[in-house]
Amino acid sequence: MTQGHNKQRRKVVKQVISATTLALVASSGLLLPQRLLAHWPREAFNAKTVEDALLALVGEAEQLDDDSIRFTVGSPPSYAVNGASVPVELETSLENIERVIILVEKNPQPLAMLIEPTEHMVMPFKSMIKIAEDSDVMAVVRANGQLYTTSRSVRIDVGGCA
């Protein structure tokens, strides 16, 4: 008698269960990190191109090419055997640095690192990044309200964005 009825009932039960689960997950704090990290610029980090990433971070701004940034990628410079861990080093004589942005042009998600120093920090800053293939690596420094850009091309033997 109740084939249809049963089906209906199952559907209702399923919906109730999934609704409860969602409510539980939402209240349990599993989603909390995302909320706490609201200041993590999701849009910029998920951007697929350098332009989008920069747009999300600094808006449209004039970029100056600048020689006062010394930026080294790879070791020896401009070359890396293993793209999974490429040393980068950044030094600059600029004062009042608000932000430093490191972008790898051909990575699936170009934005690699966003550094927000206080006035207590001084360069050089060193770190390691992943680079998927031969690519340009850009460093953008925002200081005194202006953007200073510099770019290095780097050759990679084994891609490292896995």
Added chain:
Amino acid sequence: MAIQARDRIRARANGEYTTVRILLAHPMHTGRGMDENEQLVPAEYIQDIRCWRNKQEMLSVKCGTATARNPYFAFQLKGGEPGDIITVRWVDNLGAKGTVETTVT
């Protein structure tokens, strides 16, 4: 995932500057890599790293997936003397956290 290795930090003052070096133990999965069974490894990477000296914030670094495995950072702080406490805290995209602390030598 269990992380076996320990986060490490070194800080040394030379009068004018304090040099801080940090090596965090983290797999930094991008979400695009495969494991040995050709299954996608879910994304797991550090998003936010902050550094304090004696409870005063010095630096924050936001990372995407392109930071290398076992992230390494080195930088300098103005001033500082032996005995200062340098603290580093990190949070990854899954909400895992770590703290590592050292005394400047």
